């Protein structure tokens with residue numbers, strides 16, 4: 001008798017679950033017809049952003065490259081006539097990238113940022129290698145107000161020593177001598 005009750009109970013539970021879903025809309029989202037909006041801080045395609053004044057943020061410090069656990073970032077540092085460092089070339093091999101975000105965490109200038117854009121798979125592995133011109137964008141990304149050169153104390157032709165936010169003018173230490 002107990003077994004019969006268990007069988008009937010299982011059948012009723014199954015039919016109830018089926019009937020419950022007959023009148024609901026489909027749960028499946030058809031991709032690519034529907035693209036679910038992802039949170040702004042989702043980690044996918046990487047970009048190189050610019051300062052609020054439109055200048056390249058990347059100072060080719062190699063910190064992102066050092067932090068990358070799969071060694072997929074490489075670059076060559078250079079310096080422009082204003083005394084400002086930049087990457088002469090900058091390359092990311094997306095075929096190896098695991099989208100961990102450590103490069104973004106390491107970057108002192110907020111230049112390198114991960115975005116929610118995930119549609120860049122390709123069957124040709126060589127097409128997954130992105131050069132600087134593929135990565136560089138003309139906006140500030142997630143940090144619209146941050147300008148490394150306003151705070152860093154690194155002198156260039158625009159902001160000399162003592163000309164940065166909260167920076168005091170340089171002191172001639174010889175004047176402090178007894």
Ligand code: SF4
Pocket residue numbers: 067068069070071072073092096097098099100101102103104
């Ligand atoms: S997201 Fe991770 S794996 Fe990809 S480039 Fe940055 S540090 Fe390297």
Ligand code: SF4
Pocket residue numbers: 057058059060061062063064065106107108109110111112
């Ligand atoms: S992207 Fe950032 S961490 Fe990487 S080299 Fe440029 S400034 Fe340095």
